Amino acid sequence: MDKVADVRVLYADTDQMGVVNNGVYLRWFEIGRAEWIRRRGRTYKDIEKTGFMMPVVEAHLKYREPARYDDLIEVETMTDELRAASVKFKYQLKRAGDGALLCEGWTQHACLNSDGKIVRMPEPLINLLRP
Amino acid sequence: MDKVADVRVLYADTDQMGVVNNGVYLRWFEIGRAEWIRRRGRTYKDIEKTGFMMPVVEAHLKYREPARYDDLIEVETMTDELRAASVKFKYQLKRAGDGALLCEGWTQHACLNSDGKIVRMPEPLINLLRP
Amino acid sequence: MDKVADVRVLYADTDQMGVVNNGVYLRWFEIGRAEWIRRRGRTYKDIEKTGFMMPVVEAHLKYREPARYDDLIEVETMTDELRAASVKFKYQLKRAGDGALLCEGWTQHACLNSDGKIVRMPEPLINLLRP
Amino acid sequence: MDKVADVRVLYADTDQMGVVNNGVYLRWFEIGRAEWIRRRGRTYKDIEKTGFMMPVVEAHLKYREPARYDDLIEVETMTDELRAASVKFKYQLKRAGDGALLCEGWTQHACLNSDGKIVRMPEPLINLLRP
Numbered sequence: 338m339d340k341v342a343d344v345r346v347l348y349a350d351t352d353q354m355g356v357v358n359n360g361v362y363l364r365w366f367e368i369g370r371a372e373w374i375r376r377r378g379r380t381y382k383d384i385e386k387t388g389f390m391m392p393v394v395e396a397h398l399k400y401r402e403p404a405r406y407d408d409l410i411e412v413e414t415m416t417d418e419l420r421a422a423s424v425k426f427k428y429q430l431k432r433a434g435d436g437a438l439l440c441e442g443w444t445q446h447a448c449l450n451s452d453g454k455i456v457r458m459p460e461p462l463i464n465l466l467r468p
Numbered sequence: 469m470d471k472v473a474d475v476r477v478l479y480a481d482t483d484q485m486g487v488v489n490n491g492v493y494l495r496w497f498e499i500g501r502a503e504w505i506r507r508r509g510r511t512y513k514d515i516e517k518t519g520f521m522m523p524v525v526e527a528h529l530k531y532r533e534p535a536r537y538d539d540l541i542e543v544e545t546m547t548d549e550l551r552a553a554s555v556k557f558k559y560q561l562k563r564a565g566d567g568a569l570l571c572e573g574w575t576q577h578a579c580l581n582s583d584g585k586i587v588r589m590p591e592p593l594i595n596l597l598r599p
Numbered sequence: 600m601d602k603v604a605d606v607r608v609l610y611a612d613t614d615q616m617g618v619v620n621n622g623v624y625l626r627w628f629e630i631g632r633a634e635w636i637r638r639r640g641r642t643y644k645d646i647e648k649t650g651f652m653m654p655v656v657e658a659h660l661k662y663r664e665p666a667r668y669d670d671l672i673e674v675e676t677m678t679d680e681l682r683a684a685s686v687k688f689k690y691q692l693k694r695a696g697d698g699a700l701l702c703e704g705w706t707q708h709a710c711l712n713s714d715g716k717i718v719r720m721p722e723p724l725i726n727l728l729r730p
Numbered sequence: 731m732d733k734v735a736d737v738r739v740l741y742a743d744t745d746q747m748g749v750v751n752n753g754v755y756l757r758w759f760e761i762g763r764a765e766w767i768r769r770r771g772r773t774y775k776d777i778e779k780t781g782f783m784m785p786v787v788e789a790h791l792k793y794r795e796p797a798r799y800d801d802l803i804e805v806e807t808m809t810d811e812l813r814a815a816s817v818k819f820k821y822q823l824k825r826a827g828d829g830a831l832l833c834e835g836w837t838q839h840a841c842l843n844s845d846g847k848i849v850r851m852p853e854p855l856i857n858l859l860r861p
Contacts, residue, residue: 347760348774349489353482353537359655359706360480360629363622367740371800381741382800393621396660403654406484407764407775444621478629479643490786490837491756498609498753502669512610513669523796524752529789538633538644575752611753613746615799620742668746 338413338429341372346408356403362430362440363396369414370426370444377465384462390453391424391446398442402432409433416468421457422448424466469544469560472503477539487534493561493571494527500545501557501575508596515593521584522555522577529573533563540564547599552588553579555597600675600691603634608670618665624692624702625658631676632688632706641727651724652715653686653708660704664694671695678730683719684710686728731806731822734765739801749796755823755833756789762807763819763837772858782855783846784817784839791835795825802826809861814850815841817859 344365352358371381384391404410413429423446430440448458458466475496483489502512515522535541542562549556554577561571579589589597606627614620633643646653666672675691685708692702712718720728737758745751764774777784797803806822816839823833841851851859 345761345764347757347764348483348485349491349757349760351484352479353484353486354479354652354654355484356654358480359658360622360625363625364740364742367622367742368738371738371740380800390616392616392618392662392665394662396621396658396662398658400654400656400658407773476630476633478626478633480626480629485783485785487785490789491753491760494753494756495609495611498611499607502607502609511669521747523747523749523793525793527752527789527791527793531785531787531789534785538642610745610747611751614741615744615746615748616741617746622742 338415338427339373339376340411340413341376342368342412343433344368344410344412346404346406346410348406351406356405359398359400362398362400362442365410365412365430366396366426366428366442366444369412369428372412373414373416373426374465379465387459388451389456389458389462390449392449393444394447395445396442398440400440401438404430404432404439410439416466417443419463419466419468422455469546469558470504470507471542471544472507473499473543474564475499475541475543477535477537477541479537482537487536490529490531493529493531493573496541496543496561497527497557497559497573497575500543500559503543504545504547504557505596510596518590519582520587520589520593521580523580524575525554525578526576527573529571531571532569535561535563535570541570547597548574550594550597550599553586600677600689601635601638602673602675603638604630604674605695606630606672606674608666608668608672610668613668618667621660621662624660624662624704627672627674627692628658628688628690628704628706631674631690634674635676635678635688636727639727646724649721650713651718651720652711654711655706656685656709657707658704660702662702663700666692666694666701672701678728679705681725681728681730684717731808731820732766732769733804733806734769735761735805736826737761737803737805739797739799739803741799744799749798752791752793755791755793755835758803758805758823759789759819759821759835759837762805762821765805766807766809766819767858770858777855780852781844782849782851783842785842786837787816787840788838789835791833793833794831797823797825797832803832809859810836812856812859812861815848
């Protein structure tokens, strides 16, 4: 997996357990796939401009160790299971410094046209998302 | 001011200070104005369907006492300073039970048409928002 | 599964696809388990007061149909796979009115003591969480 | 004002108006003051370790132009009105590229000890926060 971004834990990301709230990680997954695509020379914004949307249709998160306020988090991302109309992004979030694995998971995405119908991805999009 | 809603503090709303994070209150302000409008027999969704949007252009928040996990919060709301193309919503958030004032503030809204231009509110909208 | 709560979709919950952002559903899952516990006569806050915490250690979400602004969402919740030191909460989110299934998923929780160590749940907690 | 951070607008930050939701900006204000302090060689985390907290007691936001998905936002921050037990942080958020002013505002902070009482800031903290 490629490291694609660093994110800093905000106070607003923590909860009263003193750790990052479970809901925040899906935000970091979004950063992971956005920056993975950017490293390939395109942006998700570009994809939408060509008339396609790739919403999350399924997500899985395994929380290994808590992230804490002001931690720097390394976001690693890769694609997998590329199909005609769907793709999976996988993520690993590690604490910078000791590299401890904090959370891993994946999101499954369908390809929709502007009417919201599931459609086959055009060739350039498939090439962009190839693992 | 009219009490228009009760909201329950979630774990996700708290931060490691053990209190509700300052950013959450703008969410509760949104609940306040949405429910104030609903009590007048319309919804903000209806307003958007008629081709107008009323985004927040300015906001002010004064935090009086901390809200805590699982508190039940009473949201009180009223309108004020109704102009041709803008209106202010005012809010008071109180803890149910002892009625302690936790936060008060306001949001200023402009009336935009579907092109994003500031426009005069139509008569029915003005009547809806009248204090 | 028991319906334990209704939640109203906020403007802040939507994204530019015009639907609820995928990250919001974990918030609704929290509402589901909090209200499921409340219906059993206790609160999650009570559990923490007895010196135990039950953080999310794994989560799964399957997005079926988009939720939209101002929709009223019915949150159904149940427990499952109750073990000595863990429990699973399952959720179904349905649109009020037509009952369309919007999202289903689960969260796995470990029981921690105040030092953050995984421990067996005390008898009253096991009884509270029994499916 | 010093530019202290760049933040990328996430999909999760937008709402169905196609722009960044008003609540997100308080998150960016937090990034502003955290990075302003870091540039002075300390962190807000350090401040809390010395037994002081500086919660937001008042906030003001003026939304000038909408921020949009994938925009890069420059966060500028400075301190002002440094008193014995309080300080104000001011913020300007600009779109990278054309430098358009998107939002400006401030947050007022009180200095609390670990019991939550308002107290005078110790000398090193005053020096750290000096405009």
